[in-house]
Amino acid sequence: MKLIDEKGKLFGLVNIVDLLIVVVVLGLAAGVYYKVTQSNRVVETVPVTLTLLAEEIRQPTVDAIAIGDDAYDWESNGYFGKVVDKQVTPAIAYVETADGRVVKAEIPDKYNLTVTIEGSGVYQSRGVVIGGRDWKVGNTLVLKTQKSSVKTTVIGLVQPEAPTQE
Known part of the structure; x- marks a missing residue:
């Protein structure tokens, strides 16, 4: 089994470009969540x-x-x-x-x-x-x-x- 097949799918399951887009979107969402929760924190x-x-x-x-x-x-x-x-x-x-x-x-x-x-x-x-x-x-x-x-x-x-x- 090839890592990337002739259609550009990783392990024949998912398109590598789609996977990269999903990873970037998840990373951005995690960054926004962190920023919002930290900025609302009250510092004594x-x-x-x-x-x-x-x-x-x-x-x-x-x-x-x-x-x-x-x-x-x-x-x-x-x-x-x-x-x-x-x-x-x-x-x-x-x-x-x-x-x-x-x-x-x-x-x-x-x-x-x-x-x-x-x-x-x-x-x-x-x-x-x-x-x-x-x-x-x-x-x-x-x-x-x-x-x-x-x-x-x-x-x-x-x-x-x-x-x-x-």
């Missing part, structure tokens, strides 16, 4: 507090970030929330002295900035999605506000507990 947001650290930055960058600023991710332009706290400390480096000791020293004109942002996110099994991306402690991002952008590291993420199954 939860409050999230994100703490970011920018290291060894200059004073103008420190001054450009203010409490009350809207905070965004530079890459996705996703909105995080509002800056609610900012702590500035001198940047520190460990240097070796002439006699071989290692000492802690301030880096002149450089600062570490800790920024706390309160916003909302979507809880998912893999964590919290804020501004369209998954966030975890240790992630890096370029924080963007109205007056500045600065490379930061996530050092704190307070999120709600996973919903309990009843």
